[in-house]
Amino acid sequence: MTINSQDRLPSVDQKVNNIPLTANSMRVACSQCNLRELCLAVGLDDNDLHKLDDLVVKRKLKRGQQLYRAGDAFEAIYAIRTGFFKTDILTEEGLEQVTGFQMAGEILGMDGISNDRHVCNATALEDSEVCIMPYDELEELSRSIKSLQQQFHKFMSREIVRDQSLMILLGSMRAEERIAAFLLNLSQRMRLRGYSASEFHLRMTREEIGSYLGLKLETVSRAFSKFHDEGLIGVQQKYIRILNADGLKALLNHAPN
Amino acid sequence: MTINSQDRLPSVDQKVNNIPLTANSMRVACSQCNLRELCLAVGLDDNDLHKLDDLVVKRKLKRGQQLYRAGDAFEAIYAIRTGFFKTDILTEEGLEQVTGFQMAGEILGMDGISNDRHVCNATALEDSEVCIMPYDELEELSRSIKSLQQQFHKFMSREIVRDQSLMILLGSMRAEERIAAFLLNLSQRMRLRGYSASEFHLRMTREEIGSYLGLKLETVSRAFSKFHDEGLIGVQQKYIRILNADGLKALLNHAPN
DNA sequence: CGAGTTCTTGAGCCTTTTCAACCCGGGTGG
DNA sequence: CCACCCGGGTTGAAAAGGCTCAAGAACTCG
Incomplete structure (x- = not known):
């Protein structure tokens, strides 16, 4: 039982072959990803999808591996392709506090934009795979592709809203x-x-x-x-x-x- | 005792006079605002500041007035010029929960981007003044001005980080x-x-x-x-x-x- | 000046934490 | 192959922190 498979999605697959998917195993095509309706790629047309393809690289993580740590230089944001993550912060007293659990289609790392450093750790809770989206390039691309820009803003805003509902949970339940x-x-x-x-x-x-x-x-x-x-x-x-x-x-x- | 006044800031004031500040009392010049080092305008040059000026309109609120309400259509984000605000959410049971207090230089309304509706209420806790930045225009302008785009992203990210520290406070103190x-x-x-x-x-x-x-x-x-x-x-x-x-x-x- | 908020303080109660014992399952090493 | 160990999970009893309820004081605003 996997993600809503491609039947629901526009048939862009025929035109995809100019991207050599097999040549470099780290290369990944947003245009072929069955998560693209959940991910940053929502609403992009074929042409723009390919531009996004060009900057995305894939990375696999084993259970327990960290994608980034608090304090690491911020270089990219990450879209989860498969797997499950937690993000946490070490408080001054050395206790860890989990700030979120993330699953396929969700975006990790946006906390790092504010100071060019990550503020939390992201750890795979099972074997996982992420799309690495170098932030500089993403920013640039989103200046030229309006719907990518909008989508990106919506993702950040959604994170804000999500955090606020957790605040309500923590504050009143x-x-x-x-x-x-x-x-x-x-x-x-x-x-x-x-x-x-x-x-x-x-x-x-x-x-x-x-x-x-x-x-x-x-x-x-x-x-x-x-x-x-x-x-x-x-x-x-x-x-x-x-x-x-x-x-x-x-x-x-x-x-x- | 007011905000760090202009002595600390680059002397852009001479060139500002092509904007008729007095003509329309609702018009406001970012280029002259003594908050511009805190606000979205950080790092813009004179030329870009004037473009930002063109889309910003001012609004005054009395104590107790609401800037927007949960459910309102999202149209703009707001920079606080003077005053003090709270944001809150009404939970299903009808209790209000305050999600933040905002003061001069801070940005209100970014929660609305995710669904084109505001999810919280923003209320002035004292007589206040905000800069209204219509979101469509801001989005467009930030596609052409890189440092505005970056600044905007940093503000959203900062909001995420801020919310997360509140989560830690609520969860572990x-x-x-x-x-x-x-x-x-x-x-x-x-x-x-x-x-x-x-x-x-x-x-x-x-x-x-x-x-x-x-x-x-x-x-x-x-x-x-x-x-x-x-x-x-x-x-x-x-x-x-x-x-x-x-x-x-x-x-x-x-x-x- | 009076009515209505907002704030302070006390006493008892309730929820969650703390501390501790024990269980379970999966690996490891003798 | 079995004994053991260890991390994770469950459960109980006692303690503590914050909440509820209530009364009264202080302030604000029309």
């Missing part, structure tokens, strides 16, 4: 609400990518979930157990089944008290 | 740490603008502070009182003096336990 929201959000993003929305493997530990949600791992574990007992979800370690999505949603709408 | 961090952050931003970093008026209520920091207003009040008793700050309602900034900082670095 109680533990079980946070966890319900987290599961529903994951489920929704899986669906968007054509995977099952009702069962999936968590790629992160309870501790990482807790860090992301501002909770301790024990609290996460307890909430999972409680939801399990109530028949809302099935839990076997990292394997999760959503048994009653409406029940989870009800936890959210209900005022904390 | 205890009440007193949050409040110490909040005061130090305000103080720092006042200093950047040439105001006193050690005494200022809070423009927001305890409830708004609490909402922003994920705390109840009583908790905010208690922390203020405690800091006061410890000689860290002076508090008289909204008038705050920072008496021992290092003492406040020490609260942060100290691991929660």
Whole structure:
């Protein structure tokens, strides 16, 4: 069960062959990517897609490998082709705090633009593959391709909005609400990518979930157990089944008290 | 005590007179603005500054007025010339959560880019003045002026980074740490603008502070009182003096336990 | 000057954390 | 091949931090 495959997408594939896909294994064609409707390439025509192709290079990462670290010089942003990442920040006291989990089609690294240095670490939580988009070139290209510019701005703005909903979660929800929201959000993003929305493997530990949600791992574990007992979800370690999505949603709408 | 005045800035003022500043009171010249070193105009040369001038229009707001509301069509972003704003979101349950406080030189409205609708409300907390920058035109102009494009991207990225540090605050600090961090952050931003970093008026209520920091207003009040008793700050309602900034900082670095 | 906010402070309660013990599963090495 | 080890997960009991509720004080604004 993979991403919405090409049948849904405009048939640009015939014209693609002027790009030698095989010659350099690191080369990748946005025009052929089945994620292009999720990614920066949305709305580009064939011609512009090829220009984007020219600056994108691919990189594979093993589970546990870091794509970039806090403090690294900022050189590129990254689109996830396959796999799963977390971003985190080491606080002054040395605790890590997870700031996000990212999956296919999402963009990593935009935090680095502000100071020419990355402010967080990005780590692959499973074997993954990213498209490297050198920032200088992307900036230049987006000056000449209006829809690329617009798309890029939308991605940055979406990141801002995403961060704000996390702020709301952290600022106003109680533990079980946070966890319900987290599961529903994951489920929704899986669906968007054509995977099952009702069962999936968590790629992160309870501790990482807790860090992301501002909770301790024990609290996460307890909430999972409680939801399990109530028949809302099935839990076997990292394997999760959503048994009653409406029940989870009800936890959210209900005022904390 | 106003913003760092023009002595620090390049003397572009002589050439500015081709723009009739007086003719239309709503017209405003970035080239003459003493905030231009903080704002989108950073790094533009005279020529480009004038192009930016052409698209910027000014608007005044009284205390309590809203600049835009959640759901409004997104048409422009706004640079604050003078005054003080909050942004907030109404959650489904009808509670408002404050997502930020903004002051002179900061940009409002970038959340709207992602969906062509604003996702939060922006409200003036004192009489204020903003520069309206119609987004379509700004986008177009930033395709032709590289340093404007770069500056704009940096502002968006800075917003992402800012949101992430708030996430860390909300996710890993205890009440007193949050409040110490909040005061130090305000103080720092006042200093950047040439105001006193050690005494200022809070423009927001305890409830708004609490909402922003994920705390109840009583908790905010208690922390203020405690800091006061410890000689860290002076508090008289909204008038705050920072008496021992290092003492406040020490609260942060100290691991929660 | 009075009404309505906003702020402060106290007491008790509730949620989440802390600390600790234990379990489970998968690898490793004897 | 089994014993052991170790990281990750679960569960319980006690402690703590922040919240709720409530009353009263201080300030603001018409």
